[in-house]
Every structure is written in structure tokens, then in C-alpha cells.
Amino acid sequence: xxxxxxxxxCPRNCYSTCSLTVEVEDGRxxxxxxxxxxxxxxxxxxxxxxxxxxxxxxPDRLTxxxxxxxxxxxxxxxxxxxxxxxxxxxxxxxxxxxxxxxLFYAGSGTKGLLNGNSMAFWRLFGGCTTTYGDLCxxxxxxxxxxxxxxxxxxxxxxxxxxxxVVFWGKNPAETNVHQMDHLAQALEAGARVVVVDPRRxxxxxxxxxxxxxxxxxxxxxxxGLAHLLLARDRVDRPFVDAHVHGFAPFAxxxxxxxxxxxxxxxxxxxxxxxxxxxxxxxxxxxxIVPGFGMQRYTNGGQTMRAMIALLALTGxxxxxGAGWMYANLATHVFGHxxxxxxxxxxxxxxxxxxxxxxxxxxxxAMLALDDPPLAAAWVERGNPIPQNPETPAVVAAxxxxxxxxxxxxxxxxxxxxxxxxLPAKNLFEQTDVIGAYWHPYLxxxxxxxxxxxxxxxxxxxxxxxxxxxxxxxxxxxAHLVPPGGEEAWLARRLTPWPDITLERLREGPVLAPGxxxxxxxxxxxxxxxxxxxxxxDEARSRWGLDELPEYREPVESQRTELAAxxxxxxxxxxxxxxxxxxxxxxxxxxxxxPGPVLSMSPDDALGRGLAEGDRxxxxxxRGELHLPVRLDGxxxxxxxxxxNGFWLHEGAVNGLSAARETDMGHGAAFHENLVxxxxxx
Ligand SMILES: Nc1nc2c(c(=O)[nH]1)N[C@H]1C(S)=C(S)[C@@H](COP(=O)(O)OP(=O)(O)OC[C@H]3O[C@@H](n4cnc5c(=O)[nH]c(N)nc54)[C@H](O)[C@@H]3O)O[C@H]1N2
Ligand SMILES: Nc1nc2c(c(=O)[nH]1)N[C@H]1C(S)=C(S)[C@@H](COP(=O)(O)OP(=O)(O)OC[C@H]3O[C@@H](n4cnc5c(=O)[nH]c(N)nc54)[C@H](O)[C@@H]3O)O[C@H]1N2
Ligand SMILES: [Mo]
Numbered sequence: 001x002x003x004x005x006x007x008x009x010c011p012r013n014c015y016s017t018c019s020l021t022v023e024v025e026d027g028r029x030x031x032x033x034x035x036x037x038x039x040x041x042x043x044x045x046x047x048x049x050x051x052x053x054x055x056x057x058x059p060d061r062l063t064x065x066x067x068x069x070x071x072x073x074x075x076x077x078x079x080x081x082x083x084x085x086x087x088x089x090x091x092x093x094x095x096x097x098x099x100x101x102x103l104f105y106a107g108s109g110t111k112g113l114l115n116g117n118s119m120a121f122w123r124l125f126g127g128c129t130t131t132y133g134d135l136c137x138x139x140x141x142x143x144x145x146x147x148x149x150x151x152x153x154x155x156x157x158x159x160x161x162x163x164x165v166v167f168w169g170k171n172p173a174e175t176n177v178h179q180m181d182h183l184a185q186a187l188e189a190g191a192r193v194v195v196v197d198p199r200r201x202x203x204x205x206x207x208x209x210x211x212x213x214x215x216x217x218x219x220x221x222x223x224g225l226a227h228l229l230l231a232r233d234r235v236d237r238p239f240v241d242a243h244v245h246g247f248a249p250f251a252x253x254x255x256x257x258x259x260x261x262x263x264x265x266x267x268x269x270x271x272x273x274x275x276x277x278x279x280x281x282x283x284x285x286x287x288i289v290p291g292f293g294m295q296r297y298t299n300g301g302q303t304m305r306a307m308i309a310l311l312a313l314t315g316x317x318x319x320x321g322a323g324w325m326y327a328n329l330a331t332h333v334f335g336h337x338x339x340x341x342x343x344x345x346x347x348x349x350x351x352x353x354x355x356x357x358x359x360x361x362x363x364x365a366m367l368a369l370d371d372p373p374l375a376a377a378w379v380e381r382g383n384p385i386p387q388n389p390e391t392p393a394v395v396a397a398x399x400x401x402x403x404x405x406x407x408x409x410x411x412x413x414x415x416x417x418x419x420x421x422l423p424a425k426n427l428f429e430q431t432d433v434i435g436a437y438w439h440p441y442l443x444x445x446x447x448x449x450x451x452x453x454x455x456x457x458x459x460x461x462x463x464x465x466x467x468x469x470x471x472x473x474x475x476x477x478a479h480l481v482p483p484g485g486e487e488a489w490l491a492r493r494l495t496p497w498p499d500i501t502l503e504r505l506r507e508g509p510v511l512a513p514g515x516x517x518x519x520x521x522x523x524x525x526x527x528x529x530x531x532x533x534x535x536x537d538e539a540r541s542r543w544g545l546d547e548l549p550e551y552r553e554p555v556e557s558q559r560t561e562l563a564a565x566x567x568x569x570x571x572x573x574x575x576x577x578x579x580x581x582x583x584x585x586x587x588x589x590x591x592x593x594p595g596p597v598l599s600m601s602p603d604d605a606l607g608r609g610l611a612e613g614d615r616x617x618x619x620x621x622r623g624e625l626h627l628p629v630r631l632d633g634x635x636x637x638x639x640x641x642x643x644n645g646f647w648l649h650e651g652a653v654n655g656l657s658a659a660r661e662t663d664m665g666h667g668a669a670f671h672e673n674l675v676x677x678x679x680x681x
């Protein structure tokens with residue numbers, strides 16, 4: 001049979017959100033290439049994208065519903081039996097305790113407008129309990145919103161115009177590989193590059209300066225930098241006078257942070273602070289590219305506000321090659337997610353939703369609910385057991401329920417806790433419209449092949465369940481996506497923009513309405529004052545924080561008594577072979593990263609009698625892991641590193657992490673964990 005080449009897009013929770021061309025032959029995925037129409041990702045597909053060829057045909061893929069047998073093992077069942085069991089199980093809980101005894105938990109496994117159908121179903125069910133906040137980025141989103149008014153940034157390709165690029169707590173060489181192409185263009189034109197990270201990352205190989213703060217102290221570092229910009233008169237006065245709110249009190253705050261104090265707190269030598277301040281003050285246009293690293297602390301939001309201030313002082317916003325490249329929600333035009341609190345599903349008369357569980361404290365918060373207590377859970381697109389903080393509490397919370405449903409492509413650690421597991425479609429098996437958070441393109445994730453006979457997309461599952469639960473057909477038609485009705489439903493969502501049609505999207509990526517190459521070019525910031533707010537009343541009224549980005553030591557810090565027992569900070573970053581808990585089991589990728597290792601500085605290792613390859617025990621009061629040691633002279637002493645995303649049997653790091661929220665946005669303070677390391681017995 002001849003092959004065809006079709007356009008689609010990768011829906012993983014990743015900056016790049018690549019446009020793809022895919023060769024399909026005989027109903028199978030044969031070859032994946034970049035789509036040249038996407039100026040941000042046209043250069044190539046990452047290693048995980050290439051591995052979709054293996055993933056789509058993986059023998060581990062779930063292709064039929066599973067039901068737990070009395071002995072605890074899983075057996076394959078038919079769809080009628082699965083749907084009957086689910087409808088009966090959910091209705092029983094609703095009759096006994098009300099609909100809010102059911103938890104609906106959705107993770108970040110796939111992007112798409114059709115995901116909204118799930119909450120529509122739960123409203124028709126009569127409501128449910130769901131989560132608020134987000135594991136990923138909300139402290140930074142909220143910090144940016146408070147300071148600049150919105151989460152927008154210059155187009156990815158605009159980085160080529162920067163003369164100074166500061167990657168701060170971001171490692172795009174692994175997490176946003178396409179950004180390295182745009183950086184290469186900037187470097188060719190003579191740009192200077194700095195990385196701020198406690199680790200010498202792959203990204204740092206391109207930098208002239210690596211600044212390695214003690215984890216969680218970037219706020220102090222930023223205030224020290226601001227101090228020097230002020231003291232050396234590197235401030236763009238006309239810009240500040242016209243566009244910055246709260247300059248005078250901020251200048252007073254920064255005045256209290258001479259470089260020696262910033263160095264004492266952050267562990268960055270004064271000379272490095274001076275050098276970075278000189279670059280920020282003189283090499284323009286300057287773009288700061290913050291990642292998600294330093295906002296995963298209990299002081300993370302305030303840290304991000306202090307960092308944005310450096311661009312405000314130097315006038316590096318609203319211009320080509322300049323700015324704060326954190327999150328670009330230009331494609332989020334369908335009315336969600338601009339404000340971290342907007343991700344709360346609104347309660348409607350026909351479905352009262354209890355938004356009671358912060359996802360950062362999923363386990364303890366599920367266990368604490370008592371009016372009514374939770375009795376059932378539905379999990380889709382997520383793998384909370386390894387990925388949410390405090391794994392033992394998450395496991396305990398799921399085990400305490402009477403009835404659990406998990407919808408996934410694979411039998412994950414979370415699926416293994418379920419009573420019924422439903423097999424999910426993959427990205428090639430249902431059409432959807434997806435946005436992004438780095439580039440400004442709307443894209444069609446196109447259906448290219450039929451799902452395996454035993455797999456049904458979530459929309460069809462919800463439709464069939466609504467039928468079984470006796471929902472009125474007219475109500476279903478009004479609220480849910482009917483089987484086969486995806487494209488008509490998506491076309492209706494696109495009607496506000498007559499130029500953006502499914503036909504156009506089928507050809508390739510389309511710029512979102514209103515997308516511009518330079519964000520905030522009119523210097524009109526949608527904050528209460530209309531200016532960049534270094535002083536934010538809302539920081540206090542909404543989050544109970546200082547109006548100014550004051551530095552506060554993280555709650556679990558090397559400067560507390562706990563450090564006597566647990567002197568090391570555990571960082572749990574991402575690696576290039578996986579998106580969190582996905583992809584890691586594929587043979588292609590296991591060849592590169594077969595399992596988790598504990599990376600530590602030779603100083604810390606040798607002092608504990610550990611050498612390369614030795615097995616170490618990493619532990620704190622919450623849990624322990626046994627892992628092989630890798631010596632890494634690029635890691636700041638006092639810091640140890642284990643990547644997140646490995647499964648329980650391999651070594652899942654969140655057994656060591658505390659269920660703790662960030663200072664704003666209800667994020668998870670993932671990197672704020674002290675541990676000790678010793679030779680494994
Ligand atoms: N310690 C530590 N923990 C972390 C982090 C960290 O830095 N350190 N990072 C955090 C961050 S940033 C994030 S975003 C989270 C991610 O955590 P999660 O949102 O739980 O994401 P994944 O681990 O990618 O799991 C997604 C699941 O969705 C499934 N899936 C994919 N496509 C579909 C689909 O179409 N339908 C259905 N039903 N399922 C599908 C996948 O198979 C996979 O099992 O992890 C967080 N956890
Ligand atoms: N290959 C791959 N790509 C991904 C993902 C993936 O799992 N794999 N996940 C996607 C998702 S959901 C996300 S959220 C993003 C994450 O993208 P990134 O933000 O780039 O990645 P992280 O690994 O979470 O953290 C970035 C860096 O922050 C550093 N860091 C930790 N604590 C501190 C600190 O206190 N100060 C400073 N300055 N740095 C610190 C870590 O050492 C790490 O190198 O990547 C996306 N892209
Ligand atoms: Mo994330």
C-alpha cells in the first residue's frame with residue numbers, strides 16, 4: 001500500500017509543541033519529520049518525537065479495558081462490562097455520599113481542546129471534587145501576571161536578536177531543544193550567554209559564565225544584581241519613570257542587598273555577581289529566559305518577581321531581542337489559564353464542583369476530605385503516584401477509596417492502583433486543536449490512523465457513560481462531544497476567527513489571533529497601574545506576601561536545624577529522554593538513559609566514602625531511594641540530583657519530596673527537599 005505524509009503536532013506538555021509531518025503506511029506510523037511551517041520547531045524533532053514510531057507500536061500499549069480480580073491481578077474485559085462496572089461504581093458512590101465523593105484528577109499528559117469535554121461530563125454527573133493549582137509553573141505565571149499583567153513573550157525566533165541571553169533555572173538543551181537553534185543564531189551574531197543553575201547543565205556548555213546559586217536563593221541573587229545596577233547607574237531612567245510602578249520602594253529594598261550580602265546568602269562569589277550585573281547593565285538587548293527551576297520553592301513566586309525587576313530597571317521589555325521569556329500564552333485564546341485561579345472549573349447550576357484539593361498536596365489533601373470523604377477517583381492524562389509530591393500519601397489516598405478508574409495508554413504506577421483501567425487513544429488516533437506555551441501557533445493534532453480495535457477516545461467513553469447514567473439525550477447533545485463529532489465540535493470553537501479553519505490547520509501551524517513577534521511592544525502593561533509593578537498590592541491581598549519581592553529563606557533550607565541531619569538539597573530536574581513519567585520504557589530511549597542515578601559533586605561523595613558507580617542510599621524522614629552514584633564536578637557542593645519521572649520499581653523521587661505549595665499560584669515546591677546520602681548497606 002502506498003504511504004501518505006500528513007501534518008500533525010506533538011501534544012506533550014513541553015515548550016516545543018512541535019509541528020510534525022508523519023509518514024503513514026498500512027495504518028502504521030513509519031517516519032516522523034519536522035514540519036517546516038513552524039518557525040520555532042522546523043529544524044528537527046527531538047529524540048522522544050522520533051521514538052513515537054516505537055511508542056505507537058509498543059507491545060506495552062493497553063488495547064483493552066482491564067479489571068482488577070479479587071486476587072489483585074488484572075484481567076482483560078470487554079467494553080460493555082467495563083462501562084457497566086464504572087457506571088454502577090460511580091452511581092453507587094453518588095447515591096451514598098453525593099457526587100462530590102468522586103475525585104476527578106487530570107494530569108498534563110496531552111494537550112487539546114477536547115480535554116474540556118471531561119469536565120462537561122462531570123458537571124452532568126452532578127459535580128465532583130477536583131484539584132486546583134498545577135504541578136508545573138504557576139508560581140512563575142502568577143509572578144509574571146502580577147508584574148507584567150499577562151503571560152506573553154517575544155516569539156521564539158526573536159531570541160536571535162538578543163545580544164545577551166540569560167538562561168536562569170532553565171535547561172533548554174534537554175527540555176526545549178529547539179530553543180538551542182535560536183540561541184545558535186544569536187551566538188553567530190555575537191550574543192553573550194549566561195546560565196544560572198546550581199548544576200553545570202548541557203545548556204551551560206554554550207555559556208561564557210555559569211552562576212551556581214545555592215538552591216532557592218535566586219531572589220537574593222537578583223536583589224544583589226539590582227543593587228549593583230542602581231549603584232552603578234545602569235538604570236534606564238526614562239523607561240523607569242514612564243513604565244515602572246514602585247521604583248522608589250524597590251530601590252530601597254535593593255539598597256539593602258549589597259553584593260557581599262547577596263553572595264553570603266546565595267553562595268555566588270561577589271566577582272560573579274559583579275560580572276553578571278555588568279552584562280545586564282551594558283549588553284542590550286537582553287533576554288532573560290527563566291525556566292521552572294527556581295519557581296519550585298516556597299519563595300519561588302517572589303524570586304521570579306525579583307528577577308523580572310532586572311529587566312524593568314534596564315528597560316529591557318517590549319523590544320526585539322529583549323524581555324522575559326517565561327510563558328507565552330498567545331495561543332490560549334479559548335478562555336482558560338491566563339490567571340492561575342481561572343483553572344478552577346467554574347461551578348454551574350447543573351453541576352456543583354468542589355475544588356478542594358491542591359494538586360501540590362494531592363495525597364494529604366485527599367486523605368483530609370471528610371464532608372463527604374472521597375470514595376472514588378477517576379484519573380486521566382496523569383500519573384500522580386510517581387509525579388505528585390509525597391508519593392506514599394498519594395498511594396495511601398488512592399488505596400483508601402472504594403473505586404478507582406484510570407484512563408491511560410500504558411499500565412503506569414497509578415493505573416496499577418485502579419479497579420478498572422481504560423486504554424487511551426494516542427496522539428495519532430483522534431483529531432484535536434492544541435495550543436502551546438512557547439511559540440504562538442495553533443495546531444491541529446490530526447487523526448492519522450484508527451485506534452486499535454479495543455481502544456476508544458475519552459470523548460466516546462464519556463458519551464457511553466452518560467447514556468448508562470441516564471443523562472437526557474438533548475442534554476448530552478448540548479454539552480458533550482458525540483462519537484465522530486470531534487471535527488464539528490472543534491469547528492464551532494473556531495468560529496470567532498473565520499480565518500482559522502480546520503482546512504487551514506490541516507496544512508500546518510497557524511499563528512494565533514493577535515500573536516506578535518514582540519510582546520508588550522506598546523509598553524501598555526495590563527496591570528492595575530498600567531505599568532510594570534515592582535510594588536504589587538495584589539501580592540499581599542491575594543497571597544499574603546510582601547508587596548515588594550522581599551527575599552525569604554525557603555522553609556526547608558540548609559540554614560535550618562534540619563540540615564544537621566539532612567545537609568544536602570535534592571534537585572529533581574527533567575532529562576532529554578523523557579517527558580516526566582512518559583517514554584522512559586521505550587527501548588530506543590533506555591539505551592541512552594537506562595535508569596535513575598544520583599549525581600553529586602566529588603567533594604560530597606568522597607567525604608562519604610562513595611565512588612563512581614557505588615550504590616548510595618538517599619534518604620530523609622519521608623523516604624529513601626537506593627541508586628548508583630555518578631560523580632559530577634559540575635554540581636554545586638551541597639546539592640545532589642536525581643531526575644524525576646522514573647517509575648516506582650526504578651526509583652521515583654517523589655517518595656522523598658514534601659507535599660508543599662509555592663508562595664503563589666498553588667504550585668509544588670519540588671526542589672525544596674533536604675536529604676542525606678550514605679553508602680547503601
Ligand atoms: N520531583 C519532581 N516531580 C515533578 C516534577 C519535577 O520537576 N520534580 N515536575 C512536575 C511537572 S513540571 C509536571 S508537568 C508533572 C507531570 O506529571 P503528569 O501530568 O502526571 O505527567 P506524565 O508523567 O507525563 O504522565 C502523563 C500520563 O498521561 C498519559 N497520556 C498521554 N496521552 C494521553 C491521552 O491522550 N489520554 C490519556 N487518558 N492519557 C494520556 C501518559 O501515558 C502518562 O501516563 O510532574 C511533576 N513532577
Ligand atoms: N525532555 C524533556 N523536555 C521537557 C520535559 C521533560 O520532562 N523532558 N518537561 C516539560 C515540562 S512539563 C516542563 S515543566 C519543562 C521544564 O523545563 P526546565 O525548567 O528547563 O527544566 P527543569 O529540569 O524543571 O529545571 C530547570 C533547571 O532548574 C534548575 N534549578 C533547580 N533549582 C534551582 C534554583 O534554585 N535556582 C536555579 N537558578 N536553578 C534551579 C535545575 O538544576 C534545572 O537544570 O520542560 C518541558 N520539556
Ligand atoms: Mo511541567
